[in-house]
Amino acid sequence: MGPSHPATHGTIKFNLKLEGEKVLDCDVEVGFLHRGFDKSCEQATWTQVIPYTDRLNYASSLINNVGYAMAVEKLIGVETPPRCQYIRVIVSELARIFDHLTCCGMASSELGAITVGFYMIEAREMIMRIVESLTGARLTVTYVRIGGVKHDLSPDFSARVAQAFKIIRKLLDDCDRLLSRNRIFIDRMSNVGIISQETALSYCLTGPILRATGVNYDVRKAFPYLIYDQLNFDIPLGTKGDNYDRFVCRIQEIEQSMRIVEQALERLPVGPVWIEDPRFVLPEKEKVYNSIEGLMHHFKIIMEGIHVPPGETYFAVEGGNGELGFYIVSDGGGRPYRIRVRPPCFIAMGAFHQMIKGYMVADIVPTFGMINMIGGECDR
Amino acid sequence: MAEANPILEPIKEKLGAQILEIFQVHGDDVLMLAREGLRESFRALKEDKRLGFDFLSDITAVDYWKKKEPRFEVVYQLVSLQRRRRLRVRVPVPENDPAVESLTPLWPGANFLEREVWDLFGIRFIDHPDLRRILLYEEFQGYPLRKDYPVNLCQPRVPERKVEGTFVDERSQNKLLRLKRELGNRA
DSSP: OOSSOTTOSSOOEEEEEEETTEEEEEEEEOOTTOOOHHHHHHHSOTTTHHHHHHTTSTTSHHHHHHHHHHHHHHHHTOOOOHHHHHHHHHHHHHHHHHHHHHHHHHHHHHTTOHHHHHHHHHHHHHHHHHHHHHHSOSSOOOOEETTEESSOOOTTHHHHHHHHHHHHHHHHHHHHHHHTTOHHHHHHHTTSSOOOHHHHHHTTOOTHHHHTTTOOOOHHHHSOOTTGGGSOOOOOOOSSOSHHHHHHHHHHHHHHHHHHHHHHHHHOOOSOSBOOOTTTSOOOHHHHHHOHHHHHHHHHHHHHOOOOOSEEEEEEEEOSSSEEEEEEEEOSSSSOSEEEEEOHHHHHHHTHHHHHTTSBGGGHHHHHHHHTOOHHHHHO | OOSOOTTHHHHHHHHGGGEEEEEEETTEEEEEEOSTTHHHHHHHHHHOTTTOOOEEEEEEEEEOTTTSSSOEEEEEEEEETTTTEEEEEEEEEOSSSOEEEOOTTTOTTHHHHHHHHHHHHOOEEETOTTOOOSSSOTTOOSOTTSTTSOTTOOOOOOOOOOOOSOSSOHHHHHHHHHHHHHHHHHO
8 A cells, every 4th residue: 555645645655564454564665755854954953943843743843943942052151031931832732733633624524524625624724814914834834943933923913813813713623523423434444453551662653643542641741841830731642552542642632732822922921032141142233234244154154053062952842743853963063973863753654554454444544643743754 | 960860860770880971962861871771771760660661662873984993873862651751762882883782672662763773773673583684675785874974875686586485375285186086086
């Protein structure tokens, strides 16, 4: 099955061993979208890597930006000002909503619930418009910088978000009415693709797939970063670990993410969004154009890159699909020595044969849909 | 570390001779392990009640070409879900024999991660059930994430591969034969 199949959004190939329509074994072939992320990062400066991280999981590129920037900041040993941290939380949660809507919408439209697919794409469009007004781009945003964010929120940001959330909540209500008592949907999702708690843990799964089995592991709660420990939110857990649990977990996480964004916007402090450290931050444009020191400073940062002290570190954030970790090694120069991304959906594809063994060929579609494999992240 | 560390002290007791170095950096606990008896060390880290690093988060490698001896380092990220602690385990691997023991018997999820390290760095994993290239294709020459692999090196095109296996299973094959026989008789 694959590598170019309508249900495998993203190029991936399943080598199946079948008995009639029953799947006996499945060997997953990934790598069709491999473009050498790690190697390209080693050629770029630390700042130039940020656009590359956009292209990992392009459904939640803001989370990738935040994860990478925070990993580098951890190595440098700086902490961003409070307002920047709040903004980073807000944008990551918006990206998470975006990611979950993409996954759930696509998965349900593949099962014939095409109305739900359209509703969720409409809800996604609301998020996309906010992201566009904030960053100027829709998918590949490059919004977060090392030591801050590109610019502050616009004055009408809260109003836009409130309005969008009102529409999203209504759309999700409609989807709920369309799906939760829908015989076809539940028959195809429930008791399909079951993975037990022990298997999920031994296969290193994270994110909604692990939480659907009932394991309470979310990086936001387990290793709180930014201001997540000050916010009030729940981690939805499943019981059986089947596709339906994964679906419900994701839908409930959307609601939790909206709660987080609302709380963060309420408490948003005033202040700068950049650290004040001339070693890592570009000077203001006025200084660049009017003074030689400013121009030199600008030139040095752009041409040589910022200098990150030698060392290595690992930093993980909770991405849309699970733990998104960055392991970075610096040799003290302006370019990274090694950047490794822990891709959650690559690891989930490693456990796919466990989820699908013993089910039908048609069950591959919802199971694969609920993993939300994004080629850019899986194959790097 | 001078002060008693509730995680590092039991590790020191348990793994004693295997430890090359143990320290904290940027708030992370880092453990340098010898590659001899690696699987047993990890089994101890995983199954000892006081340690309980039961979740393997990531496996990767770093190539310190002309910077460090031994050349490679395989890096494991472990998590203790109970204690909410992370541990980074680094295992130096020499260039002339790049091989470490596979962790697939302990965590089956290590399968894909180790295949990726083999694919991109050429570090073999002993007792790995299925060590094939994963992101690249079988005919690819060399290991691209090694520092001595040039960035702009082009690889030759490979001829089209024959698809193995069959799209028809035995029963339908038999049905086909039977139909042919019946139709043949009638004709």
